[in-house]
Amino acid sequence: MLTYADCADYLKNVYNGINGEINPVVPAIRLVLTEPNPNAPKNFAIAGSQCMMYVEIRLDNVFEKFNEARLTDNQIRGGLLFILAHELSHCDQKIIPNKQDDIEYIRYMEYTNNLNTLEFIKKNWNLLQLCYGTFEIPEMVCGSYLEQSKFYNGKIFVFPQISSIKEKVLDGVSLLMKEDIYANKYPLVNNMNLSIFVGQNLYDRFEIIRNKNLVCSHSAIIRMSQFIARAIYDYRKSCVINGDTCEMTLYLSAPPEYHVTILK
Numbered sequence: 001m002l003t004y005a006d007c008a009d010y011l012k013n014v015y016n017g018i019n020g021e022i023n024p025v026v027p028a029i030r031l032v033l034t035e036p037n038p039n040a041p042k043n044f045a046i047a048g049s050q051c052m053m054y055v056e057i058r059l060d061n062v063f064e065k066f067n068e069a070r071l072t073d074n075q076i077r078g079g080l081l082f083i084l085a086h087e088l089s090h091c092d093q094k095i096i097p098n099k100q101d102d103i104e105y106i107r108y109m110e111y112t113n114n115l116n117t118l119e120f121i122k123k124n125w126n127l128l129q130l131c132y133g134t135f136e137i138p139e140m141v142c143g144s145y146l147e148q149s150k151f152y153n154g155k156i157f158v159f160p161q162i163s164s165i166k167e168k169v170l171d172g173v174s175l176l177m178k179e180d181i182y183a184n185k186y187p188l189v190n191n192m193n194l195s196i197f198v199g200q201n202l203y204d205r206f207e208i209i210r211n212k213n214l215v216c217s218h219s220a221i222i223r224m225s226q227f228i229a230r231a232i233y234d235y236r237k238s239c240v241i242n243g244d245t246c247e248m249t250l251y252l253s254a255p256p257e258y259h260v261t262i263l264k
């Protein structure tokens with residue numbers, strides 16, 4: 001019978017092996033596993049999340065649900081593998097930020113992401129068993145193909161892969177910005193520029209807000225800059241607000257090194 005600690009070790013091992021393989025364009029920066037917490041909300045829908053290359057697995061929640069369902073060790077390993085691979089796969093997925101509230105769109109994203117995840121696991125089936133132990137994927141983590149194909153009525157969908165880390169950052173910024181459109185207790189800005197330096201060199205400059213319909217609170221920008229930078233590289237930042245325009249500069253160190261594995 002696998003313990004919570006066994007599951008945590010298993011996830012860390014698998015993460016080191018498949019991060020950057022299922023998600024070659026945007027490798028995750030950090031894996032966060034939640035600790036058992038009796039006060040945490042229990043909802044199986046929250047198995048994991050991915051935001052800007054941060055992957056969090058709600059292991060307390062998952063562990064409890066797997067035990068309730070009396071899964072075998074093989075099924076627990078398969079379930080954890082699927083959940084982790086699913087979140088890593090999201091890192092490489094192109095997400096349209098302004099469709100986050102559209103339930104059909106979210107289903108489509110989850111559906112294509114599940115397909116990509118299962119495809120990866122299928123392709124590496126033998127190697128994954130060899131490296132991390134035998135497993136089987138329980139239906140409770142991936143839903144049934146039948147249900148999904150019913151919803152999509154036989155249409156063929158292709159996993160929308162993101163083209164670069166830059167695109168990921170821009171999408172993340174739009175996403176975070178949107179969350180704060182309604183937070184108007186802070187000064188608002190209508191224009192925002194983000195400059196990113198790597199070492200001494202200007203790496204890129206983005207015009208994030210150039211639209212009176214998109215507003216972003218001062219506090220949101222601070223949080224956003226912390227978030228972006230924490231998720232990507234070590235950094236320091238400067239943020240100057242001039243009237244309704246924010247100039248944010250992130251100074252980044254060199255990109256981190258990622259684990260390389262033999263999985264394809």
Ligand SMILES: [Zn+2]
Binds near residue numbers: 086090110113
């Ligand atoms: Zn998902």
